[in-house]
Amino acid sequence: DQQVKQNSPSLSVQEGRISILNCDYTNSMFDYFLWYKKYPAEGPTFLISISSIKDKNEDGRFTVFLNKSAKHLSLHIVPSQPGDSAVYFCAASGTGNQFYFGTGTSLTVIP
Amino acid sequence: KAGVTQTPRYLIKTRGQQVTLSCSPISGHRSVSWYQQTPGQGLQFLFEYFSETQRNKGNFPGRFSGRQFSNSRSEMNVSTLELGDSALYLCASLTLLAGVTGELFFGEGSRLTVL
Numbered sequence: 001d002q003q004v005k006q007n008s009p010s011l012s013v014q015e016g017r018i019s020i021l022n023c024d025y026t027n028s029m030f031d032y033f034l035w036y037k038k039y040p041a042e043g044p045t046f047l048i049s050i051s052s053i054k055d056k057n058e059d060g061r062f063t064v065f066l067n068k069s070a071k072h073l074s075l076h077i078v079p080s081q082p083g084d085s086a087v088y089f090c091a092a093s094g095t096g097n098q099f100y101f102g103t104g105t106s107l108t109v110i111p
Numbered sequence: 112k113a114g115v116t117q118t119p120r121y122l123i124k125t126r127g128q129q130v131t132l133s134c135s136p137i138s139g140h141r142s143v144s145w146y147q148q149t150p151g152q153g154l155q156f157l158f159e160y161f162s163e164t165q166r167n168k169g170n171f172p173g174r175f176s177g178r179q180f181s182n183s184r185s186e187m188n189v190s191t192l193e194l195g196d197s198a199l200y201l202c203a204s205l206t207l208l209a210g211v212t213g214e215l216f217f218g219e220g221s222r223l224t225v226l
Contacts, residue, residue, distance in 0.1 A: 006153075034214055043115070043201055043217030044154070089154060091215075097142060097205060098167045099215060103153035 003027045004092050006102035014110050019077040021105050023090035026071065030092040030100075035064060035075045038087045038104070047088075048075070080109045113138065115218035117202050123224045129190040132221045136183050136204030142166075143185040144215065145177060148199040157200075160185055189223075197225045 005024045013019045021035075031052040036044035050057040050064045050073070057064050063076045077084055087104045116135040124130050136143050144167075145157040156169035160179035177187040183204075189196055199222050203215035 043219045046214040046216070049214055098156060098159060100156065101154035103151060
């Protein structure tokens with residue numbers, strides 16, 4: 001039962017444009033959401049997070065938006081750079097410190 | 112400070128064998144979680160340990176087990192290996208601030224290939 005879903009396995013964007021990665025969840029008890037970035041042969045690295053009491057969190061070129069009523073979050077990267085090419089995972093957690101991850105979206109930024 | 116360290120990084124086993132993977136969390140982190148990553152399945156939660164106790168467990172068969180030591184280092188074991196166990200096994204540590212959850216810090220993973 002996939003409680004966190006990333007329906008786009010891949011995304012290609014031109015350098016300098018906006019990348020938008022989407023994530024949906026089913027469990028209304030989730031109250032903390034995170035995005036991770038993963039390069040091949042490396043572990044995922046934390047990118048940005050958002051608590052359910054907010055609807056937006058920004059960190060440099062990265063912004064995460066949360067729409068609780070739609071159970072949807074998105075990650076915006078502006079402007080996209082070739083070094084952003086990686087697999088991005090969204091994750092959610094509720095009580096108990098158990099994190100649920102999506103299946104990932106492979107982003108390719110074309111120079 | 113040092114990150115999460117996993118050993119071995121790569122290993123090859125045959126069906127029916129068992130394997131033990133090791134994880135040393137970031138100093139001061141007491142929660143250690145294990146995840147399995149396979150193509151198309153994302154990161155599947157295996158289990159989480161805190162202060163030597165398993166607090167959460169994912170939906171994996173009993174062949175998958177783990178433990179945590181008093182120094183927070185953790186091991187996971189897979190017995191009677193199957194071809195489908197081939198995956199990247201990731202360990203992550205977490206620090207809690209006043210009970211509020213934070214972000215997971217991942218190791219580089221152990222790549223297991225079962226032949």
